[in-house]
Amino acid sequence: MFSARDEILARIRAVNRPSPVPIPRDYERTRTVPDVLALLDERVADYKAIVHRVAEAEVPDRIADCLARRSASTVAVPADVPASWRVPAVTWLPDSPPLPLAELDTVDGVLTGCAVAIAETGTIVLDAGEAQGRRMLSLVPDYHLCVVRAGQVVTSVPEALTRLEPGRPLTFISGPSATSDIELDRVEGVHGPRTLEVLIAT
Amino acid sequence: MGGRNPVTWLGSPAFPKAAHEALADTQLRRNLRKATTTIRTKRAGVVAELDDWERLRRAGEAIKDDVLANLDTYLVRLEEAVTARGGVVHWARDAEEANRIVLDLVRTEGADEVVKVKSMATAEIGLNEALEAGGVHAVETDLAELIVQLGDDRPSHILVPAIHRNRAEIRDVFRRGMAEEPASDEPRDLAEAARRHLRRKFLSAKVAISGANFAVADTGSIVVVESEGNGRMCLTLPETLITVMGIEKLVPSWQDLEVFLQLLPRSSTAERMNPYTSVWSGVTPADGPRKFHLVLLDNGRTATLADQVGRQALRCIRCSACLNVCPVYERTGGQAYGSVYPGPIGAILAPQLAGDLHDEQAASLPYASSLCGACYEVCPVRINIPEVLTHLRAEAVQAKGKRTPEALAMAAAAWVFADPKRYEAAQKAGSLSQLLARDGRIKRLPGPGAKWTDSRDAPAVPKESFRAWWRKNRVQRP
């Protein structure tokens, strides 16, 4: 008896298939925009995320501000975020050793960096690399504060994919969790973090 | 080989009868009109933002054609890449075999409940019912799927299976099916109710089941596109992840995703990007599931591949844009199609997957259209749905073994639809309408379609070029 694998492959090979076609790649690789950071700001905000543009040196102060405004006192964090981000007056829970899921479910929020941000679509990509941690860290808490550095920002989707390593676990985040399932209109806030706050550091 | 393909629902009436019943439901029609009007306008806006939209569509079409041309090579390549990264690949000839594979895997993990990410492939094979029969409860976690599941209802849309329900009806479904009832029928409160209802299930589930939007042959990367975060929960929290995907969901290389991650969100939810896209390859130590199984599903796809005209349906990326613009779908709703794949794509895909044109219900589906061409115009991978519809109608007529006037008209129509230039010219000349009907308007469709045209108020092909008419009447660009 043939295995399912052999049989499916044999069925495909038995068919008079279309001949291979050249793939036209004449679509745009990037787009000309006057100010890529302004575009990122606008497009992330369009998803009802909160966005701030800050000077790199002011990032710690702004982190403290954001957390204070939400009264977030217990915050999870990948173990390798810059030390300056772990501002005083907050109980930091570094994910090393890995935080139990039940504990992650009770924190006030999570602070991470990112790998790449796409201005045109207002998307932040996490690749579990530096300052990002494992995937569940930025998923279970209800509030996600994310620091994007200017050098991580690209204009288009094609540019972003060339920067990413497909073997890593990737999460593309465009605004807070949302749904279009009720009357096909978007409302924010379902299972993922219901508040996304982004600091664009220049 | 298993028995009947569950892609069409057993006992569903043929389309004309089901459509006739649906047309009498004014609440359904109001709900659908509101939802599809909203999404059409938004889609037109985000598509107009990209100057290279037509070039992206052509690239998407060519990439998917390349997949079909080299399907065996790419499947073997995907299998190697997933295996090399610690995943296990299974192959399933049909629904029954796929369901058995999944049930066995779930039993091996000792689970009697699984969480599920919305997936068309598992809906197509009737996985939930098969699991239930095997003593495993599948919890749908996508909001619309949850509405369908709790309401003991059937899906009516590819992307939003509960599109036929408005907020008040959803609130009633939740009241009956949840421990805590929603605070109001505001969408925000309904979403909050779903969050509370599913939270504990996510945090305690041992096994998750998902579909796949794309799989990259070169790298073994699987892509799931979603909105709510229920997908991320299922893909990262449980220890075991089982993904069921149709064999045509491949793309050859990582670079190809740059095309589809632009085409899909703008076509489906009319967003520049959907809230969450997850990509993973095999298993990652200390991050996400420790076991990953990929089930590659045929279930009528290789048979569809053999049809030189019909196989373009395998390019479909399940965006649902063709449903949202279809005048027939808007009036009848999705359930009238009697399949998990409703609307224009369902009318060409479901009968091909079912593979039985002697089945009256499946054979009636290609008639569920006024051949207006709106679906072709919006399809991100340029599937010429009218061409396939007329081709399948001709086949259905031929299956009856007669050179009837219908068969001749359908053969002529198929020839016109096969070429965009002929199609446009025929529409301008009005000859297309004459081909299909008397007096230049579609009064009656041939074959089983006649019953349908007799009972509907769907628009006929207009005198002016459809493309011109559609731009004027159906797409409100901001």
Ligand code: SF4
């Ligand atoms: S046929 Fe085209 S428009 Fe319809 S769901 Fe498939 S990809 Fe989308």
